[in-house]
Amino acid sequence: MKCFYYSRYSFYHEKAKHPLSFFLISDIHFSNKVSAAKLQAITKQAKQKTPNYILVAGDLIDSLGTISNASDFRRLTSWLEQLGKIAPVLIELGNHDFYQKNPNHKNIFSKKRHWYSERSERYIDTINNIDNVQILDDQVYEDSNVYIFGFTMSPEYYQFDRDEAHSTSLLHPGTEDLDILLSDLNALDQSLISNLPKNKVKIALIHSPIYLRDSQVAAKLYEFDFIISGHMHNGVVPPIIHDFWRTDRGIVAPGKKLFPHDARAKIRTPDDRIITLGPVSTIQASSKPLTFLDAFYPTHIATLELSKNELLIRKPDVKHQYFGY
Numbered sequence: 232m233k234c235f236y237y238s239r240y241s242f243y244h245e246k247a248k249h250p251l252s253f254f255l256i257s258d259i260h261f262s263n264k265v266s267a268a269k270l271q272a273i274t275k276q277a278k279q280k281t282p283n284y285i286l287v288a289g290d291l292i293d294s295l296g297t298i299s300n301a302s303d304f305r306r307l308t309s310w311l312e313q314l315g316k317i318a319p320v321l322i323e324l325g326n327h328d329f330y331q332k333n334p335n336h337k338n339i340f341s342k343k344r345h346w347y348s349e350r351s352e353r354y355i356d357t358i359n360n361i362d363n364v365q366i367l368d369d370q371v372y373e374d375s376n377v378y379i380f381g382f383t384m385s386p387e388y389y390q391f392d393r394d395e396a397h398s399t400s401l402l403h404p405g406t407e408d409l410d411i412l413l414s415d416l417n418a419l420d421q422s423l424i425s426n427l428p429k430n431k432v433k434i435a436l437i438h439s440p441i442y443l444r445d446s447q448v449a450a451k452l453y454e455f456d457f458i459i460s461g462h463m464h465n466g467v468v469p470p471i472i473h474d475f476w477r478t479d480r481g482i483v484a485p486g487k488k489l490f491p492h493d494a495r496a497k498i499r500t501p502d503d504r505i506i507t508l509g510p511v512s513t514i515q516a517s518s519k520p521l522t523f524l525d526a527f528y529p530t531h532i533a534t535l536e537l538s539k540n541e542l543l544i545r546k547p548d549v550k551h552q553y554f555g556y
Contacts, residue, residue, distance in 0.1 A: 233268070235276065236470070236529040239550045240498055240506060241536045243543035244456065246432055251376060253434075254280050254318070255533040257288035257461025258510035260327060261307050262297040264522055265512060269530060270310045272556035273511070277317050280534055284377065285318050288461035288508055289325025289438030291358075293515045295351050296332050308361060315363035322358065322366045323381035323436035325462060326389045326485075330517065346517075348386035367436060371423060378428055380455070381436045382419075387411050389439075406486055409442050416451045427454045432537060438462050440493045440507045441484075457535065458505045465509035466494030470529060470553070479507075498549050508533055529553060 244251075254277045259265065277285060291307075298304040314320045331349040355366050365372060367381020388411040416424070427433050433455045440460035442448050452458060465473065466481010473495070481494025496507045509531030514524045542548075 232470075232527055232529055233272075234529040234553055234555050235272070236509060236531050237276075237552050237554065238496070238509075238531070238533040239536065239548075240496075240533065241538070241540075241543055241548040242501065243540060243547070244432060244537040245539065246430060246456075247537040247539055248376060250536065250538040251284075251432060252280065252282040252537075253535040254282035254285045255288065255459060255506070255508055255535060256285075256511055256531070257438075257459075257508040258290040258325070258327075258464060258512060258515075259287070260290055260293040260510070260512040260515035260517075262293040262516035263303060264293075264516040264525070267306070268556075269511070273530070273532065274310065274313050274317075275556070276532055277314060282318050282534065284379070285314055285320045286379070286434070286436060286459055287320065287322040288436050288459050289323050290327040290461065290510075291322055291325070292330075292354070293327055293512075293517050294330035294332060294346065295349060295354065296330075297516065298354060304357070308357060311358060311361050311364050315361055318363075319372065320361075320364040321372050321379055321381065321436070322364070323438060324355075324366060324368055324383045325438040326384070326386070327515070327517070328354070329386050369419060369423065373428075373431070376431060378431045378433045379436065380423055380434070382416075382438075384438055385411065385415050388415060406488065407439060407441050409445060409448075412442050413447055413451075416448065424451060425454060432456055434459060436460075440505055441491070443505055444493065456504060459508065459535075460505065461508045461510065463491070463494040463507055464513050465531065466491065467513060467528075468495065469527070498547055501544070501547060503547070506533070506535065530556075 329348045330346045333347050369383050372379045435455040435458045437460050439462040467483050479495050479497045480490050484491035511530050513528035514521050
């Protein structure tokens with residue numbers, strides 16, 4: 232489906248010294264299955280929206296194997312170079328950014344993990360060497376207007392290296408781990424998430440939204456004005472159903488749980504500060520043989536617009552539309 236699903240979120244923000252715009256994408260799952268036409272269409276939209284910042288909420292790549300070929304990696308970095316000429320590009324790491332294929336995996340019915348975790352400094356360093364592009368790996372981007380923190384949820388949180396009792400496959404769904412998330416947050420340099428500058432817009436990029444409404448997690452992150460997440464792939468809800476199913480639930484979560492909450496952004500009040508982005512690639516290459524289904528889903532893009540427009544004090548302006556590319 233050569234089609235965008237564009238979401239525009241417009242909020243009042245008293246700390247916006249002048250109108251600020253953020254171009255938001257997530258779950259690109261770059262591989263040879265992600266066409267040059269799709270990437271160029273995203274670049275064109277980013278140019279047209281003239282954002283101050285471009286934020287990528289994780290899963291830039293589908294696995295480390297997808298960039299093992301030098302020409303494929305160059306195609307990705309060339310695209311990021313184009314985005315960096317538009318605005319600062321700030322990327323967080325998602326679970327797929329650590330994926331490496333397990334040669335012992337047999338099929339979708341196996342309890343053997345399809346993937347294991349591996350950190351690639353080559354991947355991170357190469358992208359960080361691109362002008363105006365930065366991976367925020369438990370790091371902050373800060374200027375006179377914004378404070379943007381990228382939180383790396385550990386591979387252990389996603390339970391990469393499960394034993395068989397916790398394995399995830401089609402018949403053996405796995406879950407993310409709240410205790411590990413809290414441990415990861417506690418292990419951070421607390422100056423990254425507390426006593427933050429009061430005169431700036433504060434945004435946290437956190438790939439998975441699953442536990443962000445937990446009271447203990449929310450207490451750790453309460454100083455942020457917005458949290459931008461992805462990971463949920465819009466619950467893999469087909470376009471027509473998505474338009475009429477007015478809930479935050481999806482059909483399936485990344486861990487194979489059915490009808491998960493927080494799979495889709497439902498912004499209704501000024502207090503709704505968690506924006507869960509839909510994906511660029513709904514069915515990624517690592518989901519083969521189902522990859523062909525991605526052709527039936529739109530490419531999700533979004534903007535977050537902040538201003539002192541007093542008409543937005545009582546209720547943010549949220550609009551969605553489809554259009555082709």
